Amino acid sequence: MTSNQWMPRGFVMSAATAATLLCVHAPAEAARMSAPRMNFDGPWSVVVVTDYGSCDRAYRYGVQIMNGQVFYRGGAGVNIFGRVTPRGQVSVQVQQGNQQAMGTGQLTEDSGGGQWRGASPDRQCGGHWIAERRG
Numbered sequence: 001m002t003s004n005q006w007m008p009r010g011f012v013m014s015a016a017t018a019a020t021l022l023c024v025h026a027p028a029e030a031a032r033m034s035a036p037r038m039n040f041d042g043p044w045s046v047v048v049v050t051d052y053g054s055c056d057r058a059y060r061y062g063v064q065i066m067n068g069q070v071f072y073r074g075g076a077g078v079n080i081f082g083r084v085t086p087r088g089q090v091s092v093q094v095q096q097g098n099q100q101a102m103g104t105g106q107l108t109e110d111s112g113g114g115q116w117r118g119a120s121p122d123r124q125c126g127g128h129w130i131a132e133r134r135g
Contacts, residue, residue, distance in 0.1 A: 040065050040084045040107050043073065043134040048094075048103075048116060053125030055118065061094075062134075090114060103129055 048059040062073040065084055070092050072080035082092030088107040093100065098120055105114015110133045117126035 038086065038088060038107075038109055040088060040133075041067065044131050045134050046129055046131045048101075048129045049127045050125050051127035053118075054123045055125035055127075088112065094118070101125075105129065105131075107131060109133070 042065060044063050044065060046061045046063055048061065050057055061078070061080060063080055064071045064073050068084050068086070070080060070082040070084060070090070072078055077096055079095045080092060082090065082103075084090050084107060090103070090105045090107055090112065092103045094103070094116075099118060100120070101116050101118025103114055103116035106112055112131040114129055115126070116129055118124070
């Protein structure tokens with residue numbers, strides 16, 4: 001008689017299954033939890049490119065990130081606001097007159113990118129954006 005024969009077969013299988021799941025999921029969970037938290041504060045240059053719709057082909061904005069909050073560093077009646085998480089996930093809104101757009105994406109230490117979509121009463125547009133840290 002081996003030492004495992006006193007256990008019900010289902011119990012041994014459940015324990016083996018649980019051990020397998022733990023081995024498969026633990027490294028991924030540990031990597032996610034230990035992902036570096038970065039500071040994205042400072043000046044950034046962002047190029048917004050239109051991939052569809054009738055908006056202008058491209059825009060460039062200088063933005064400032066302070067304590068994870070995104071602010072526009074220019075004029076021209078444009079309001080840009082949003083936030084960056086400590087892991088670099090970005091969500092922003094851009095407003096100019098009756099036009100507005102929303103963007104999401106990811107920053108790394110020196111660059112980043114993502115997608116945007118926008119709408120006004122007379123058109124809809126969307127595309128991608130690319131960011132680069134300045135200074």
